[in-house]
Amino acid sequence: MCIKPVPDPKQADKMTIDGETGTMIRRDIPFVINPLDRHALEAAVQIRERHGGRVTAVSMAPGDALPVLKESLARGADRLVLLSDRRFAGGDTLATACVIASAVRHLGAFDLVMCGDETTDSGTFQVSAQIAEFLDVPNIMHVDDCRVSPGDGLRLRSRTEEGAFTAEGQFPMVVAVTVDINEPRYVTLMDVLDSESKEVVVLSADDLPLEEPWIGLEGSPTRVLELFEPERKNRAEMLSGTPAEQAEVLADRLRRMGFRNG
Amino acid sequence: MDFTLSERDRMLQKSIREFAEKELPPRMDRMEETGEFPLDLLDGLAKMGILGVVTPREYGGSGLGHLARVLVLEQLGRICPAIPMSLEVHHMCIYGINTWGTEEQKKKYLPALADGKTLGVFAVTEPGGGSDVGGTQTTARLDGNDYVLNGRKCFITNAHVSDIWVVAAMTGEGRKGMSAFIVEKDFPGAGTGHVEDKLGLRGANTGELVLQDCRVPKENLLGGEGNGMSVALETIVKCGRTGMASVGLGILNAVLEEAVKFANERVLYGKPISRLQAIQFYLADIYSDLEIARLLAYRAGWLLDNELPADAEATLAKQWICEAAARSARKAVEIHGSYGILKEYPVQRLLRDALVTVPAGGTAEIAKVVLSRQAMS
Numbered sequence: 001m002c003i004k005p006v007p008d009p010k011q012a013d014k015m016t017i018d019g020e021t022g023t024m025i026r027r028d029i030p031f032v033i034n035p036l037d038r039h040a041l042e043a044a045v046q047i048r049e050r051h052g053g054r055v056t057a058v059s060m061a062p063g064d065a066l067p068v069l070k071e072s073l074a075r076g077a078d079r080l081v082l083l084s085d086r087r088f089a090g091g092d093t094l095a096t097a098c099v100i101a102s103a104v105r106h107l108g109a110f111d112l113v114m115c116g117d118e119t120t121d122s123g124t125f126q127v128s129a130q131i132a133e134f135l136d137v138p139n140i141m142h143v144d145d146c147r148v149s150p151g152d153g154l155r156l157r158s159r160t161e162e163g164a165f166t167a168e169g170q171f172p173m174v175v176a177v178t179v180d181i182n183e184p185r186y187v188t189l190m191d192v193l194d195s196e197s198k199e200v201v202v203l204s205a206d207d208l209p210l211e212e213p214w215i216g217l218e219g220s221p222t223r224v225l226e227l228f229e230p231e232r233k234n235r236a237e238m239l240s241g242t243p244a245e246q247a248e249v250l251a252d253r254l255r256r257m258g259f260r261n262g
Numbered sequence: 263m264d265f266t267l268s269e270r271d272r273m274l275q276k277s278i279r280e281f282a283e284k285e286l287p288p289r290m291d292r293m294e295e296t297g298e299f300p301l302d303l304l305d306g307l308a309k310m311g312i313l314g315v316v317t318p319r320e321y322g323g324s325g326l327g328h329l330a331r332v333l334v335l336e337q338l339g340r341i342c343p344a345i346p347m348s349l350e351v352h353h354m355c356i357y358g359i360n361t362w363g364t365e366e367q368k369k370k371y372l373p374a375l376a377d378g379k380t381l382g383v384f385a386v387t388e389p390g391g392g393s394d395v396g397g398t399q400t401t402a403r404l405d406g407n408d409y410v411l412n413g414r415k416c417f418i419t420n421a422h423v424s425d426i427w428v429v430a431a432m433t434g435e436g437r438k439g440m441s442a443f444i445v446e447k448d449f450p451g452a453g454t455g456h457v458e459d460k461l462g463l464r465g466a467n468t469g470e471l472v473l474q475d476c477r478v479p480k481e482n483l484l485g486g487e488g489n490g491m492s493v494a495l496e497t498i499v500k501c502g503r504t505g506m507a508s509v510g511l512g513i514l515n516a517v518l519e520e521a522v523k524f525a526n527e528r529v530l531y532g533k534p535i536s537r538l539q540a541i542q543f544y545l546a547d548i549y550s551d552l553e554i555a556r557l558l559a560y561r562a563g564w565l566l567d568n569e570l571p572a573d574a575e576a577t578l579a580k581q582w583i584c585e586a587a588a589r590s591a592r593k594a595v596e597i598h599g600s601y602g603i604l605k606e607y608p609v610q611r612l613l614r615d616a617l618v619t620v621p622a623g624g625t626a627e628i629a630k631v632v633l634s635r636q637a638m639s
Contacts, residue, residue, distance in 0.1 A: 067269050067272070070269065070273070071273060071276070074273060074277070186277060186280060186281050186306075186309075186310060187273070187276075187277035187280070188277070188309060188310045188311045188324075189274055189277070189310060189311030189312070189315060189324040189326055189330070189334075190311050190324050191277075192270055192273045192274045192277060193270075193324060193326070195273075196270065
């Protein structure tokens with residue numbers, strides 16, 4: 001399953017954008033595992049607990065992210081693989097997916113690659129689908145329910161804007177989950193202790209069977225043209241009068257905006 | 263000298279923080295109202311490994327030790343200080359049994375104190391006073407295969423929510439006349455009395471134990487006859503004071519967070535009051551208290567883990583931190599102005615909680631006796 005270290009979203013208000021260079025200034029915001037990846041990991045661990053197997057957490061990140069990523073071992077992963085190389089730096093979603101997919105191939109046979117739908121620091125929703133393309137296996141996103149079906153595959157429910165659909169598929173596949181799939185368990189003190197004896201592997205570009213040219217900044221077709229903070233428009237309007245009068249004005253406004261009873 | 267926390271310590275700090283932020287707030291209003299410990303939390307505390315943080319792994323604990331205990335209690339205290347208050351005494355019961363217990367006693371009681379069925383009690387204080395341990399009046403008389411205990415213990419944390427008590431009683435005269443016993447709540451003649459209605463730390467149960475011809479099997483003598491003073495003093499000084507220091511440290515975390523939050527939100531003269539130097543100086547004072555408290559408490563835990571002398575350091579940590587928590591909570595109330603005395607703002611509770619930590623587990627004056635001895639040595 002894939003994890004990414006991101007600046008702690010609880011401290012996102014400290015993040016600013018350098019107007020000159022158009023880059024993000026993270027200041028001293030600590031990194032955490034992307035919150036949605038914790039749900040993906042929990043889903044993977046639950047499948048292992050019921051059906052056996054082995055959960056490997058894979059992350060492409062700088063070496064100093066290792067302490068943060070090790071939390072995945074306390075959360076139930078059996079081993080952690082860090083893909084770390086200066087040549088990976090600056091990669092966009094395609095370059096990231098390329099490196100992760102080659103790592104998955106390098107690590108041997110697999111049934112399932114689990115991802116979070118998106119990350120809090122970029123929110124592209126692209127990486128899981130791109131990994132699936134590189135691996136040439138099916139991909140399904142927005143998954144909020146996931147069970148192993150008798151036919152050596154998964155029965156999944158995927159959310160759509162209108163509702164949800166259920167799908168069934170055979171291993172191997174790439175699944176991206178939403179926050180609703182589960183409630184990640186607490187890390188207990190025993191989990192912390194047990195995580196210390198688990199395997200941590202660090203791989204560089206030289207260790208991976210990288211065939212595609214999409215690696216790092218150079219291999220990234222995406223160019224960020226501009227980063228800017230959304231303009232804050234203070235459009236709150238205070239209603240006056242008794243609560244009943246205010247409610248009437250509010251209801252009237254909502255009706256005029258097109259909301260209808262029922 | 264290395265002041266950084268290990269990867270393990272940082273990870274356990276984070277995991278307890280997450281547990282505390284989710285599990286404690288929904289229970290706190292009821293704890294304040296009723297003064298009752300939330301027994302439905304015990305299972306979660308056990309599963310997290312919090313109950314058995316100083317219990318060796320072979321007896322069902324996580325065996326992480328004293329610094330880990332400080333970090334755990336600090337994180338719980340940051341949200342709800344009454345919880346670590348209860349737990350610190352629970353850990354004293356475990357510490358006493360683990361340090362002086364026979365193999366049979368450890369096998370029988372330590373797993374039960376880690377798995378969430380009950381909390382532990384460490385009972386020395388009597389109506390005659392807590393600081394004067396030598397003045398203990400509860401008696402224990404050998405009668406056949408039992409000791410017969412008579413007396414009352416008061417200001418006992420967890421008295422009404424515990425099945426397993428370590429109790430000090432006199433088997434003879436003088437310093438060598440005190441012995442410690444493991445008493446089960448269901449032993450004949452063991453009972454509880456008054457429940458105290460406290461100013462702060464209300465969710466931590468405090469009350470009386472009543473021993474009336476209480477029959478305790480001989481094999482429940484803890485640490486041998488005549489060693490009760492050592493059992494009591496070492497447990498109070500090493501485990502109890504470090505634990506109280508951690509409760510105070512937790513309070514200081516919360517005090518700073520609440521003070522900063524309010525100072526940033528409250529607008530006077532067209533700007534947040536955090537832009538006023540008078541308020542900034544208060545915040546600087548609270549921040550300083552927190553940082554010094556952290557150093558003192560972590561050092562005490564570290565010394566204990568490394569089996570180095572820690573009596574004076576643990577005493578200093580307890581006394582200094584609990585006083586600091588009280589004075590800083592007072593400043594946080596000042597920052598809040600009149601809002602500070604409203605129950606909807608947590609600072610008034612933090613001040614009440616901090617005031618209770620000051621005499622708990624040994625008054626400041628007794629601490630100063632210990633510290634002056636160290637100063638002159």
